[in-house]
Every structure is written in structure tokens, then in C-alpha cells.
Amino acid sequence: MREELTDKILESLKRGDNATLEKIYIDNRVAFINFSKKFGLPEVDALDVYQDAIIAFHENAINGKINSFNSSVSTYLFAIGKFMIFQLLRVDSGIEFDSNMMIEEKNIEFDVNLYDEKLTNKQKVIAKHFKMLGERCKEVLSLFYYQGYTLGEIAVILGYSTKNVLKSSKSRCLKQLKEMINN
Amino acid sequence: MNNIDLIEKYFKKSLNDEEQVLFDNLLKSDQKFKEEFDFQKDLKKVIAVNQRESLKTTLQGFEDKFKKNKVIPMKWLMAAASVILILGLGYIIYQTSFNNSPEKLYADNFEPYRNIIQPVVRGESVDTIEAIAFAAYENGKYYKAINLFNSIEEKEYLKFYEAMCFLKLDKTQEAIDLLLPIATSNTNVEDLRFNFKHKANWYLGLAYLKMGDKNRAISQFSILANYPEDVYKKEKSKLILKKLN
CATH class of the missing domain: 1.10.1740.10 (RNA polymerase sigma factor, region 2, helix turn helix motif)
Known part of the structure; x- marks a missing residue:
């Protein structure tokens, strides 16, 4: 226990x-x-x-x-x-x-921010399109923004040959998401 | 270092002091930079909410598995057994009370009395109104039979058969009105074939059952059950009385 x-x-x-x-x-x-x-x-x-x-x-x-x-x-x-x-x-x-x-x-530090879960309208639009992204993009973005891995770590986890390949891949995913939102 | 790298470093919390100053200045002065940063900040929140939702689903999966594997505590087993017992008893009580309910007794016992007056013989031409009436009765044309019975000279047995028609048509009160004088009549009809007194007791009893009037039904069946001689439906009446008490 x-x-x-x-x-x-x-x-x-x-x-x-x-x-x-x-x-x-x-x-x-x-x-x-x-x-x-x-x-x-x-x-x-x-x-x-x-x-x-x-x-x-x-x-x-x-x-x-x-x-x-x-x-x-x-x-x-x-x-x-x-x-x-x-x-x-x-x-x-x-x-x-x-x-x-x-x-x-009192000697334990923790952060409980789950109560502020309301998304703004802008965020709701992003959420809608994020769900429609390809699995790979979702994975890369989640590992970066949620799990908080560095690009170098994500490259290793996902088996990219170099950090730079992953970096441009991440940029493409962001660009794609923005395009989906703006169209 | 380009601006995109600055934003990336911000999210990794790895900006040094110099970069932090640069970052803050860009946020104030460069609208495009601010937009890009805000977008990624929003995205981070969106992804967090998205991850929490899917994590919640995963946890619910653990929970379902946990509940399935859980050994059912004894007290729940006992509670379940009690529920089954109560349901079982309830069913038995329901069944018995329904079996002895007046409606059920009526349905089990009612059957219109057969035509013993004018047996319809196949092939034989039917010409009197009475014969036509009985033919209608035998063929289940009860409204027609009632009309015909009413159009001929009043005879006790015609009233009796007319009552049969009303019972068959679920017009119980009309049947009772016709049966009562027959059941209480004192005229002694020697020819048993035309003596409908005891039959009227029987059908009156059934009609009261149908009406839910248990006490009046009991008094009719008692007349038959306690009759000193062997009479129509004597044993059946005893049986019904037993079920009604």
C-alpha cells in the first residue's frame, strides 16, 4: 500500500x-x-x-x-x-x-487546477479541430504540451532520426491546425 | 535563436534571464509573436483538457474492472437472498389471491347453459320464432336471440336463456335482473327439464362474482351447497365457497 x-x-x-x-x-x-x-x-x-x-x-x-x-x-x-x-x-x-x-x-506541494476547466470560445474552436488532427500530430503535440517532454526526448520516444526532423514535424502540425481553424 | 525557439523554451521553462527579457519585450511589441504565443498557450490548455477527458475514461475502465472482480460481500448476498425471497412470496401470494379472486372464479366457471329446450337438429327446417331464437343462441348470435326471446310469450325458461345471452355479452346487471325472479320463485315446476330455479341460483352466484359482490355470491352458492338433495352444481358450489372463504 x-x-x-x-x-x-x-x-x-x-x-x-x-x-x-x-x-x-x-x-x-x-x-x-x-x-x-x-x-x-x-x-x-x-x-x-x-x-x-x-x-x-x-x-x-x-x-x-x-x-x-x-x-x-x-x-x-x-x-x-x-x-x-x-x-x-x-x-x-x-x-x-x-x-x-x-x-x-503542509509539507507537500501540489497543484490542483482542475476546477478551472472552462474553455474560452477560442479554445473550444481549437479543441474541435485538434480532435480532427492526425494521430501522429496529436501525439507529438500532447507529448510536448502536456507531458512536457523536450523535442529531443520526443524524437527518441517516437523514433525520429533527429531532433530537427521532429521539430519541423511539430511546426507542420501547428500550421495544419491553424489552417483548419481559419478555413 | 528565432522567436519560435523562444516560445518553445518558454513552455520548457528553460528561458534564461536574457531570453526572458527578450521574450517579454516581443510579447509587448510584436503582435504576431503575441498571437503565436497565445495560440500555443490555448493549445496547451486544450490538450490538457483533452488528456484529462481520456484519462477519466481510462480510470472508469479501471473502475469497471474493479467492480467486476470485487468479491460480493456477505451482507449483499444476504440482501439479494432476501429480495428473492420477498419477490417469491409476493408472487405466490399474488397467484393464490388471483386464483381465488371472484373474477377468476367467474371466468373459470361460467359457461352458458346449453340449449335443452329446442335442440337444433341439422337439416330440419326451423319455423317457429322460439326455434329461430334458440338457433341464434346456439350460433352465438346473442343480440338476435335476446330480441327474439323478448318477442314471444313470457316463459320462465325464455327469461333464463335471455339472461345467458346477457352474461355472454358482459351485461351482468341485466342478467341479474332476469335471474333473480327465477331463483326466488316458489312455483313448483314438476318437469325438471323446465325447472330453472337451481340453475338460476348458480348463474346468479356467478353473476355476483363478476360484479365483485362476494357476499351475495356466497348466499347463492350456499343455497346449492346446503341443499338436502342432490341438485345442480352442488359440489361445484361447495368448492367455490371454499375458495371464497
């Missing part, structure tokens, strides 16, 4: 290794749902929060926000999840929570 956060785990998550993610999901699920019940959260909501917490955890892992090696996967996950539960309850009931409720997690 208390699996240490290692570089290996972080790297697997960044690479989109589903087996690692599934193990984390299953290992912590029951404990997290029980934990949520203490706050009076119905199971459906608890499950929703849990999945959002996993997504936030995943995002923090690939953004390099998680780099402390003295805590376990579950410590992080529960810290993020607890924050989300409070956020949810605060929105629902207007109750202000005591700041000391967060004390045990």
Missing part, C-alpha cells in the same frame, strides 16, 4: 504507462472511498473526486511538481483528494474550513 514514490513510477506515469496507473488506482481506491465517507460524501461523488484526484496526481507527477522522495504515493493522493473534498463541500455548503485541517499535508 505505502508504495514509495520513485523516479521509476514518475517516469512510467509520464510515459502514459497504464499498468502503473491502474495499480495506483486499485491500491488506494477502497481506502480513499472510506476516507471520503467520513466527510459524508456519497459513494458516487467520492468516486468522482477520487478519479479527479488521480488525474491531478498524474498531472502533478508529469509536470515535475512531485519530486519529493520522502512520501508515498498514497500520501500525495490523499492530500490532493482531501483538498478536493474540502473544495467540493465548501462549494456545496458554503462552510469555511479551518485551515489547520490541512496541517498534516
Whole structure:
């Protein structure tokens, strides 16, 4: 259960290794749902929060926000999840929570920005056309903008001969997306 | 270093101080540069939302797998067993009560009394109105039969058969009105062939069942069931009484 956060785990998550993610999901699920019940959260909501917490955890892992090696996967996950539960309850009931409720997690840094998911109209147009891009383009752009790999790393992952080939490939993808939007 | 590289470095958070100043200046002064940067920033957000959505689908897949593999806890098994038991009992109760419901008893037992007055013989010409009426009765032309029964001289047995027609047509109250005088009559008809008193009790009982009037039905069947001699539908009446109680 208390699996240490290692570089290996972080790297697997960044690479989109589903087996690692599934193990984390299953290992912590029951404990997290029980934990949520203490706050009076119905199971459906608890499950929703849990999945959002996993997504936030995943995002923090690939953004390099998680780099402390003295805590376990579950410590992080529960810290993020607890924050989300409070956020949810605060929105629902207007109750202000005591700041000391967060004390045990104060030495953990994380970024929970999943609540600001509303896309602007401009972004919605981009989203619509992004989905119609070729798989390769989507992959390259996602690895760069989401996973945060450097062009050199992406070239290796996708098997491009040189970084420059990938660089022009990425430029072409951006150009293509812009053309789709403007036409 | 060109401007595109600057933007790329921004996203990799690898701008040095000098590049950062250059970057900030370009953002203020170069409209095209700003547009390109904004576009990529929007794209980054779009991709993040897109990735989260697909990650959510992946997680839901884990969840489905988890639920499928989960060993069902004992308390749920017990709950499931209780539900089945309750449903089963409910079904049995429903079945028994339906089996003994007046409507069901009526449907099971009603059958119009056969024509014993004017048996229609094939090939024989039918000329009297009464004969035509019974022919209509036998052929299931109940409205025609009613009209014809009404157009001839009043006889108890004609009223009885007319009641049969009404029962067949689901006009139960009309049937009851015709059957009651027959069932309560004191005239002693010697010829059993024309004695419809007990038959009227029987059909009256059935008609009350059809109307849902259990008590009146019971009193009619009781007359037959408790009759000192062997009468029409005596045993059947006992059976129905047993089911009604």
C-alpha cells in the first residue's frame, strides 16, 4: 500500500504507462472511498473526486511538481483528494474550513487546477479541430504540451532520426491546425 | 535563436534571464509573436483538457474492472437472498389471491347453459320464432336471440336463456335482473327439464362474482351447497365457497 514514490513510477506515469496507473488506482481506491465517507460524501461523488484526484496526481507527477522522495504515493493522493473534498463541500455548503485541517499535508506541494476547466470560445474552436488532427500530430503535440517532454526526448520516444526532423514535424502540425481553424 | 525557439523554451521553462527579457519585450511589441504565443498557450490548455477527458475514461475502465472482480460481500448476498425471497412470496401470494379472486372464479366457471329446450337438429327446417331464437343462441348470435326471446310469450325458461345471452355479452346487471325472479320463485315446476330455479341460483352466484359482490355470491352458492338433495352444481358450489372463504 505505502508504495514509495520513485523516479521509476514518475517516469512510467509520464510515459502514459497504464499498468502503473491502474495499480495506483486499485491500491488506494477502497481506502480513499472510506476516507471520503467520513466527510459524508456519497459513494458516487467520492468516486468522482477520487478519479479527479488521480488525474491531478498524474498531472502533478508529469509536470515535475512531485519530486519529493520522502512520501508515498498514497500520501500525495490523499492530500490532493482531501483538498478536493474540502473544495467540493465548501462549494456545496458554503462552510469555511479551518485551515489547520490541512496541517498534516503542509509539507507537500501540489497543484490542483482542475476546477478551472472552462474553455474560452477560442479554445473550444481549437479543441474541435485538434480532435480532427492526425494521430501522429496529436501525439507529438500532447507529448510536448502536456507531458512536457523536450523535442529531443520526443524524437527518441517516437523514433525520429533527429531532433530537427521532429521539430519541423511539430511546426507542420501547428500550421495544419491553424489552417483548419481559419478555413 | 528565432522567436519560435523562444516560445518553445518558454513552455520548457528553460528561458534564461536574457531570453526572458527578450521574450517579454516581443510579447509587448510584436503582435504576431503575441498571437503565436497565445495560440500555443490555448493549445496547451486544450490538450490538457483533452488528456484529462481520456484519462477519466481510462480510470472508469479501471473502475469497471474493479467492480467486476470485487468479491460480493456477505451482507449483499444476504440482501439479494432476501429480495428473492420477498419477490417469491409476493408472487405466490399474488397467484393464490388471483386464483381465488371472484373474477377468476367467474371466468373459470361460467359457461352458458346449453340449449335443452329446442335442440337444433341439422337439416330440419326451423319455423317457429322460439326455434329461430334458440338457433341464434346456439350460433352465438346473442343480440338476435335476446330480441327474439323478448318477442314471444313470457316463459320462465325464455327469461333464463335471455339472461345467458346477457352474461355472454358482459351485461351482468341485466342478467341479474332476469335471474333473480327465477331463483326466488316458489312455483313448483314438476318437469325438471323446465325447472330453472337451481340453475338460476348458480348463474346468479356467478353473476355476483363478476360484479365483485362476494357476499351475495356466497348466499347463492350456499343455497346449492346446503341443499338436502342432490341438485345442480352442488359440489361445484361447495368448492367455490371454499375458495371464497
